[in-house]
Amino acid sequence: MNNPSKPPEAVSGQFIPTDRTRVRRYPARATYERATIEAILDEGMVCHVGFVHDGHPFVIPTMYVRDGARILIHGSPLSRMLTGAAEGVALCVTVTLLDGVVMARSAFHHSMNYRSVAIVGRAREVVEPAGKLAAMRALVERLIPGRWDDVRQPTPGEMAGTRVLEIPLLEASAKARTGGPVDLTEDESFPVWAGVVPLSLTPGEPIPDAKLAPGIEAPEYVRHWRRSGRRS
Amino acid sequence: MNNPSKPPEAVSGQFIPTDRTRVRRYPARATYERATIEAILDEGMVCHVGFVHDGHPFVIPTMYVRDGARILIHGSPLSRMLTGAAEGVALCVTVTLLDGVVMARSAFHHSMNYRSVAIVGRAREVVEPAGKLAAMRALVERLIPGRWDDVRQPTPGEMAGTRVLEIPLLEASAKARTGGPVDLTEDESFPVWAGVVPLSLTPGEPIPDAKLAPGIEAPEYVRHWRRSGRRS
Numbered sequence: 001m002n003n004p005s006k007p008p009e010a011v012s013g014q015f016i017p018t019d020r021t022r023v024r025r026y027p028a029r030a031t032y033e034r035a036t037i038e039a040i041l042d043e044g045m046v047c048h049v050g051f052v053h054d055g056h057p058f059v060i061p062t063m064y065v066r067d068g069a070r071i072l073i074h075g076s077p078l079s080r081m082l083t084g085a086a087e088g089v090a091l092c093v094t095v096t097l098l099d100g101v102v103m104a105r106s107a108f109h110h111s112m113n114y115r116s117v118a119i120v121g122r123a124r125e126v127v128e129p130a131g132k133l134a135a136m137r138a139l140v141e142r143l144i145p146g147r148w149d150d151v152r153q154p155t156p157g158e159m160a161g162t163r164v165l166e167i168p169l170l171e172a173s174a175k176a177r178t179g180g181p182v183d184l185t186e187d188e189s190f191p192v193w194a195g196v197v198p199l200s201l202t203p204g205e206p207i208p209d210a211k212l213a214p215g216i217e218a219p220e221y222v223r224h225w226r227r228s229g230r231r232s
Numbered sequence: 233m234n235n236p237s238k239p240p241e242a243v244s245g246q247f248i249p250t251d252r253t254r255v256r257r258y259p260a261r262a263t264y265e266r267a268t269i270e271a272i273l274d275e276g277m278v279c280h281v282g283f284v285h286d287g288h289p290f291v292i293p294t295m296y297v298r299d300g301a302r303i304l305i306h307g308s309p310l311s312r313m314l315t316g317a318a319e320g321v322a323l324c325v326t327v328t329l330l331d332g333v334v335m336a337r338s339a340f341h342h343s344m345n346y347r348s349v350a351i352v353g354r355a356r357e358v359v360e361p362a363g364k365l366a367a368m369r370a371l372v373e374r375l376i377p378g379r380w381d382d383v384r385q386p387t388p389g390e391m392a393g394t395r396v397l398e399i400p401l402l403e404a405s406a407k408a409r410t411g412g413p414v415d416l417t418e419d420e421s422f423p424v425w426a427g428v429v430p431l432s433l434t435p436g437e438p439i440p441d442a443k444l445a446p447g448i449e450a451p452e453y454v455r456h457w458r459r460s461g462r463r464s
Contacts, residue, residue, distance in 0.1 A: 020288060025308045045333075045344065048280040048326055050291035056252055057289050059282035059326040061348050076257045094280055094291040098433060101277075101375055101457065106384040108394070110372050112278070116293050140342050143333055150424045151339045158340040180441045192382045193450045194441040197457045201330060204430035209412045211420050218425045225333065225429045 020120045021173040029175050037174045040117045041066040043227060044095035045143065045201075049073065051091050064093070065135075065142040071119060071167045072126070072135045093119045093167055101197045104181035105190040113196060115176040119169060126164040135164040146221040201227065252352045253405040261407050269406045272349045273298040275459060276327035277375065277433075281305065283323050296325070297367075297374040303351060303399040304358070304367045325351045325399055333429045336413035337422040345428060347408040351401060358396040367396040378453040433459065 015021070015032040023030035031037075047064040050057055064073045071093055100113035126132055136159075137148050154162075181194045206222050247253070247264040255262035263269075279296040282289055296305045303325055332345035358364055368391075369380050386394075413426045438454050 019286075020290075046328060046330060046346070048282075048291050048293075048328070050280075050282040050289035050324070052284055052287075052289050054251075055284075056322045056352060057282035057284050057324045058252075058352075059280050059291050059324045059350065061280075061326060061328040061346065063344060090288045092282070092289045092291045094293060096278060096280070096293040098278060101435075103376060103379065103454065104383070106386070106390075107368060107372055107380060108386050108390040110375065110379070110383075112295060112375075114278070114293065118291065120288060120290075136339060140339055143342065143344075144335060147335065147342070148339060151342075152337055152419055152422050152424075154338070154340050158338075162340070180439065183441075183443075187384055188443050189445065190384050191445070191448065192384075193448050193454055194444055195450070195454070196439045196441075197454065198436035198439065199433050200436065201431050202434045203333075204432065207412070207428045207430065209415075209426040209428075211415075212426055213421065213423070216423060216425050218427070222335065222425055222427070222429065 015170075015172050017173060018120075018171050021118065021171050023173055023175050026175070026177075029177055031174045031176070032172075033174070036176075037117050037169075037172050038066060040097060040115045040174055040176075041071070041095055041169075042142075044097055044117075045227065047071070047073070047093050047095045049091055049093050051089055063139060063143070064095075065138045066169065067135070067138050067166075069169045071169060072138060072164060073167070074135065074139060074162050074164045076161070076163070088122045088124070091121060091123055091167060093121075098199050098201075099178070100199050102177070102181050103194055103196070105183045105187045105192050105194045109181055109183055111177060111181070113177050113179070113198075115174065115178075117172060117174045119167060119172040121167050121171055123165040123167045126166055129159060132159055132162065132164045135166075136162065144221055144225065146219070150219070247402075247404050249405060250352075250403050253350065253403050255405055255407050258407070258409075261409055263406045263408070264404075265406070268408075269349050269401075269404050270298060272329060272347045272406055272408075273303070273327055273401075274374075276329055276349075277459065279303070279305070279325045279327045281323055281325050283321055295371060295375070296327075297370045298401065299367070299370050299398075301401045303401060304370060304396060305399070306367065306371060306394050306396045308393070308395070320354045320356070323353060323355055323399060330431050330433075331410070332431050334409070334413050335426055335428070337415045337419045337424050337426050341413055341415055343409060343413070345409050345411070345430075347406065349404060349406045351399060351404040353399050353403055355397040355399045358398055361391060364391055364394065364396045367398075368394065376453055376457065378451070382451070
C-alpha cells in the first residue's frame with residue numbers, strides 16, 4: 001500500500017495507478033486518463049463518499065463539484081461524514097453515470113453500460129471565508145450555470161453553518177462499459193433480440209415554487225436546464 | 233456500537249435505528265419504514281458498496297436486486313470487493329435516486345431532491361448452485377422483467393465464474409428530500425424564480441446489436457422497457 005501522505009503526481013495527462021486505484025475486475029474497462037476522469041466528474045451531480053467510522057464503512061451520497069485538481073463537497077457541521085473527513089480520515093469518492101441496459105443473448109452476459117470514477121485520498125477542510133464562498137459558488141454554478149448572481153448571497157451565519165471539504169484529485173481511476181452486448185460466437189445465432197436500451201438522466205418541466213410571486217418567469221437556465229458537462 | 237453478530241430485527245414494518253443507521257444530518261428527512269426502504273431499493277439499479285481493505289475505504293458501484301429481506305450482488309471471483317465481502321467483512325450498501333434540482337431564492341438553500349437507502353451489515357456468499365442460479369435470475373429479471381426465459385441459460389462454467397453475495401436487510405435507513413425549495417420567510421419576496429427541475433432516468437430508443445439476425449424484432453419488454461419499481 002502506498003504512503004497516503006505521498007500520493008503520486010499525475011503526469012502527462014495520466015494518473016499513475018496505485019494499489020488502491022488499479023482496477024482489477026475487467027481491467028480492460030479501466031482508464032487513468034485525466035481527460036476521461038474529469039469528463040465523468042464534470043457530468044455527475046452526486047458522489048458517494050466512503051469513510052470508516054468506528055471500524056465500519058459508511059457510504060453517503062452528496063453533491064460535489066470538481067474544481068481543477070480537487071473535489072469540493074459541503075455539508076452540515078453535524079454530519080458524521082464531515083466530522084470524520086475534516087480530521088483527515090481516508091476517503092473514497094465514487095461517481096457513477098448509468099448509460100444503458102445491455103441485453104445479451106445469454107443470461108450471463110447481461111450487463112449495464114456505465115462510466116465511473118473512484119478517487120482515494122484524505123480531505124482537508126476549507127476554512128478561509130473566501131475559499132468557502134468560492135466553493136459554495138462553484139457548487140451552485142455547476143448545478144445551475146448562471147444561477148449564483150441571481151440569488152440572495154450567503155450571510156455570515158449561513159457561511160458558519162456550512163463546512164466545505166476538498167479532496168485532492170491525485171489518486172484516481174475511471175472504469176467504463178460502452179457499446180453493445182458481447183456474446184460468445186456460438187451464441188450469436190441464438191434467436192433472441194440483443195442490444196442496448198440507453199439511459200439518461202433527463203429534466204422534466206420546471207415546477208415553480210407555490211409561493212412564487214406573480215410575474216416572475218423562469219429564466220433560460222431553468223427552462224433549458226441541462227446537466228453541466230453533459231455530452232451533446 | 234451494536235454487536236454486528238446480532239443485528240436488531242425489524243418489527244412492525246419499521247427498522248430499528250442503530251448507532252450505524254441513525255441519520256444525524258437532517259434527521260427530519262430520515263425514515264426507517266420498511267415499505268419506504270423497499271420501494272427505493274426496488275427502483276434503483278445500481279448500488280454503491282463500501283468496504284474496508286488494508287484500512288482504506290473503497291466504494292464500488294455494482295448491480296443488485298432486493299430479494300425479500302436480503303440484497304443480492306454478483307461479480308467476478310477476482311474482484312477486490314467480492315473477495316473481502318465473501319470473508320464476512322463489514323459492508324455499507326447505499327442506493328441513491330436523484331429526483332430533482334431544487335432552486336431556492338438564497339444560494340445557501342439550493343439543494344437536490346433525492347431518495348437514498350443505506351444498509352450496513354456483513355455479506356454471506358451464496359454457494360449452493362440452486363441459490364446462485366436463482367440470484368442470477370433475480371438480477372436479470374429485475375433489470376428486464378420477462379427476459380430470463382428468452383435467453384440462453386447459464387452453463388456450469390459461467391456459474392463457476394460468478395460469485396453471488398447476499399447482504400441481510402436488517403440494519404437500514406432511508407433519507408429523502410422532496411418538494412419545493414425551503415426559503416427563509418424574509419427571502420420569499422426576493423425577485424428570482426424558485427422551484428424544482430425534476431429529474432428522471434429515462435430510456436431512449438433501443439439500439440439493436442450490430443450482429444442481430446434479420447427478422448428478430450424487439451419484444452415488448454424492450455420496446456417499452458422501464459425501470460422495475462418505477463413510480464409511473
